[in-house]
Amino acid sequence: MPRWDLHRYRDEILTQTDLLRDLLAGADPTVHVPTCPEWNLGQLARHVGGAHRWVETIVRTRATEPVSDALVNDVFGYGDEDTVQLDAWLADGARRLADAFTDAGPDTRVWTVVPDQPLEFWARRMLFETVVHRADAARTLGVGHEIDAAVARDGLDEWMSFGTVPEAYDPGTDEPLLGAGRTLRWCAGDDPAGDWFVDLTGDVPRWRHGGDEAAVTVRGPVADLLLLVYGRPVDERTEVRGDRALLDLWLRRTGCWLHE
Incomplete structure (x- = not known):
């Protein structure tokens, strides 16, 4: 059971996405990501944004059955794209996800990959999807990063x-x-x-x-x-x-x- 409430997870997803966007700003999207060897930085960003959009679809549609997760790993048609457009796409996906959580509220039940979980399950899952891949981006670029102890x-x-x-x-x-x-x-x-x-x-x-x-x-x-x-x-x-x-x-x- 998640220990934070939906609102806190929602806000932290937006914060972590902004930190990831800051890292990617001005970076070469074709740089190889050592900790995700099949991807470059642009594809890593597409993976994170795809995960956000996948869960947003689950929450927005109040899905009670599995929803295709093709967006999550459908990254190989990308990688040498305009970084300004990629940044806007990441920000938009995180905002849509946050809005979907707000609209649904904590009492809404949807399909979860681990059965019979509250909506906070997905908010928590998307938080750490974003946190870990922010760490991947920071390592790739050779810059420091911190993860708050509570997170x-x-x-x-x-x-x-x-x-x-x-x-x-x-x-x-x-x-x-x-x-x-x-x-x-x-x-x-x-x-x-x-x-x-x-x-x-x-x-x-x-x-x-x-x-x-x-x-x-x-x-x-x-x-x-x-x-x-x-x-x-x-x-x-x-x-x-x-x-x-x-x-x-x-x-x-x-x-x-x-x-x-």
């Missing part, structure tokens, strides 16, 4: 919840995730509130804030912990102690359905 914590809460859906721990799809002694701890060295414990020893995964000794412990700045779960290269700023194979399996299983 990063909520992103990690979301990721922890991914591990509790049946697709993540179904023993028939991959190496079993559950088992004796299987625990993980995430510790943010720069954030006293940033501590998560994942328990895979029972019949279903469980997680909570606050930690105990675990089979594998990951430590680092809270923003880098968020980027780590999305597979971004932050090894030089994070430390993993214990069962790295368990960590890799958990990350793969929890993120198997994302567009990232």
